[in-house]
Amino acid sequence: MATDLVHASWNRIDAWLREHAPRTFATLRPPAGDEEIAAAQEELGVTFPPDLVASLLRHDGALEGPEAFRFDTGDRLLGVSGILADTRFLRGIDQGHDGETEDYWLHDYVKFASYDVTSDGLLLDCRTGRDSFGAIGRFFDETGTGFGQADSLGGHLAELADTLERGRDAGLVTFNGRLIWEGPPPARPEWSADDPLPSPDEQLPELDLSYGPTDLLHVSHLDGHEELGALIAVLPYERVAEAARKQVRRLAVDSGLNDYPEVAAALDAWERGTARPRPDRADPLALRLRAVLARADAVRDHTRRWAAEKIALGIWGSPYRSVCESAEIRSHFTSDWRADLHEDLGGLPLPPMPDDRFWGTLNNPAVDSSWYAAQYAQDQG
Structure with a gap:
């Protein structure tokens, strides 16, 4: 039949x-x-x-x-x-x-x-x-x-x-x-890291450093990561910061940017707990990342441009935003990004898929869930 x-x-x-x-x-x-x-x-x-x-x-x-x-x-x-x-x-x-x-x-x-x-x-x-x-x-x-x-x-x-x-x-x-x-990530050309560090006077794209380590994270960044986003939302700051460091390192390795000594040294220091001051124009890491932006723009390699931006975000920005956005960019390099993120978050049991009630009752001062909180309060009233 x-x-x-x-x-x-x-x-x-x-x-x-x-x-x-x-x-x-x-x-x-x-x-x-x-x-x-x-x-x-x-x-x-x-x-x-x-x-x-x-x-x-x-x-x-x-x-x-x-x-x-x-x-x-x-x-x-x-x-x-x-x-x-x-x-x-x-x-x-x-x-x-x-x-x-x-x-x-x-x-x-x-x-x-x-x-x-x-x-x-x-x-x-x-x-x-x-x-x-x-x-x-x-x-x-x-x-x-x-x-x-x-x-x-x-x-x-x-x-x-x-x-x-x-x-x-x-x-x-x-x-x-x-x-x-989810289709496998496309093969990407090798990225050599043997180009010299540019001088501070060279014309290069600027890094966006408008963010800070205490910036609020809008809940939309977490909601897109489903149960992983819910886990990030309920973890203590220190655990999220540790996961952010691991995710940025993974992203640097995936993208080939970890081969630059300026990037590797900065991430080594960050993992040891050394806070990096806001960069000036002669800062080696900032110069290297700006050079990556210029090179990526020249060859239209948007993913490596994003990787350089997220490395800067990780070092100088909010760990909550960093862990979310690093994972998102890693999805362009590997199909294992969810499992890797879960591991970096400590491999803890995953909560259910978050819904409006979850976000409406979330009590995390680092996350802006005010819209959901207002809707939840209205529904309860």
């Missing part, structure tokens, strides 16, 4: 998720009922391809949230209720005087996976009697529908199972029991 491929593929996907990403596996819902599936087809006035029916009889979609099961396109698997809601919404879009068009949305398209933050997602062609029946396309709200994803949902699930079993080589990451689709 054609649906055998669906069952076999879900067996492989479920087994992989149970072992490598149990929290993502837990978001897959139990099977939908036959009557519910039949009612959905009647309501939409279409016939679901057998592969979609077989898939719904295995998993009625996935729960929402950052841990949700998603395809490698970032689209969350929808259950029957989601299929109905999203398909009805797309049918209601006004396509202008010409009406429905095949390259935007047709009545017999059915959306089965959603990007969630937009109306983008994966769809099935449910036009019976056509060679395209059961083919998978992807809808973009700005450009419409394009096909070529797969000839069937069974084939698409089989490709997904193959991808999962290839692991990191296929561009996926697991962290804290979650599956995260």
Whole structure:
């Protein structure tokens, strides 16, 4: 039977998720009922391809949230209720005087996976009697529908199972029991560190030193790091400062900037607890970092420019901001940045994904969560 491929593929996907990403596996819902599936087809006035029916009889979609099961396109698997809601919404879009068009949305398209933050997602062609029946396309709200994803949902699930079993080589990451689709960082050209230190009079880009070690960190910097951001928010200042030093060192090594003696010496002193005064124009570290900015600008190496800026931020700025931004830039160099950050934070148990209540009740004088606090107080009042 054609649906055998669906069952076999879900067996492989479920087994992989149970072992490598149990929290993502837990978001897959139990099977939908036959009557519910039949009612959905009647309501939409279409016939679901057998592969979609077989898939719904295995998993009625996935729960929402950052841990949700998603395809490698970032689209969350929808259950029957989601299929109905999203398909009805797309049918209601006004396509202008010409009406429905095949390259935007047709009545017999059915959306089965959603990007969630937009109306983008994966769809099935449910036009019976056509060679395209059961083919998978992807809808973009700005450009419409394009096909070529797969000839069937069974084939698409089989490709997904193959991808999962290839692991990191296929561009996926697991962290804290979650599956995260994140392509491997691109290969970067080597960065030699044998250029001489420029003179103080040389025309070089200036470092942004408008920040200070006691600056408040806006909660948005933490929220983007999900459970790691929540951990940073509740740790004592000393632990965050230690993690910031480790993250900056990792970033310097990743980017090749640690090969400069001025950078390595400054980080060595920083790790020993030696506070570095604000630099003047002759400061060797500042000169070196400014020279890196100039060289990176010349070859359009934005990532190494960012690395130089974050090294300066680490040494002269707030450890809370430094640890967040160093980790963010490290994501351009390594897929292990989350695990490394967790290790540098002491490997402590990770809190749940932070929500508005978490940020609204946060009591950390180094973090500006005032907006969430006001909203929480209003909700409680």
